[in-house]
Amino acid sequence: MFTDRYPSFTKGRILKTEMLDSLRDYPRHMLDIHYASHSDGVITGADVTVRGDVLTISRGIVKYGGRLYSMEQEAELPYTSTGKETLIKVRFPEEPVLRSDMTAYTAELVLDEETAVHKGELELGRFKLKQGARLRADYESFRDLMTEYNTLQFVHVRYSAFGESTLSPVIMRAFGDELLRSGSTDPYDLAFAMLCLNEGTAALPVIEHYISARLGYSQGPGRKPKENEQLYVSLRRILDNAAAGKGRSSEAGDFRPRSMQRVLVD
Secondary structure (H helix, E strand, C coil): CCCCCCCCCCCCCCCCHHHHHHHHHHHHHHHHHHCCCECCEEEEECCEEEECCEEEECCEEEEECCEEEEECCCEEEECCCCCCEEEEEEECCCCCEECCCCEECCCEEEEECCCCCCCCEEEEEEEECCCCCCCECCCCCCHHHHCCCCECECCCCCECCECCCECCHHHHHHHHHHHHHCCCCCHHHHHHHHHHHHHCCCCHHHHHHHHHHHHCCCCCCCCCCCCHHHHHHHHHHHHHHHHCCCCCCHHHCCCCCCCCCCCCCC
């Protein structure tokens, strides 16, 4: 049955273990139920910013192995220029730390030059910094989001969404903003751009269907989800077409509103 239970702390009543258990378990149960159908990935927060020679990771919640991990205070990671691609990773424990009064699963933040994301790891961003250069997280355009050197990249970060992980809100909001600025009047473009700016996180099937409709790709049954970089390249191509004034591919059909025509019957 459905219940809504909360303890009543009133004067003269005995403080029971059940009352404290209710306070402990309620928020945890709510989060577990709400995100039960979501994939592993970043749920909220965990944003990476650059402050001098330090990377700052904001408070946030991530999901891995069906378990929710929260970080209640922002963390800092010092970085140096090595000229090699470096990933910002969350590394999850294989086993919990057991104490008499607590079971703790504690994940750590690391910088790793191993570009593969292995089991037990989740990426928050990556960069390749040249000697003497400054790492930046300000972008001039959507294409600039994946500049190879001296730029903090989020294209490969997996965000938690229903069923399957999806692209970072940083990517989707940048796409939506630039698409609207292109002056496109395509209904697909306008609807999708508004979704990106309003929601930030777009489900993977929504992105794939939009790309298919816009570029004329087939989206048959038994599809294999595309990698983040493939999605980004397709979105970049759509922006290039919009900037050049090109409409949707003829293979996908043209659903743009046309001017009304009158038919005269004698």
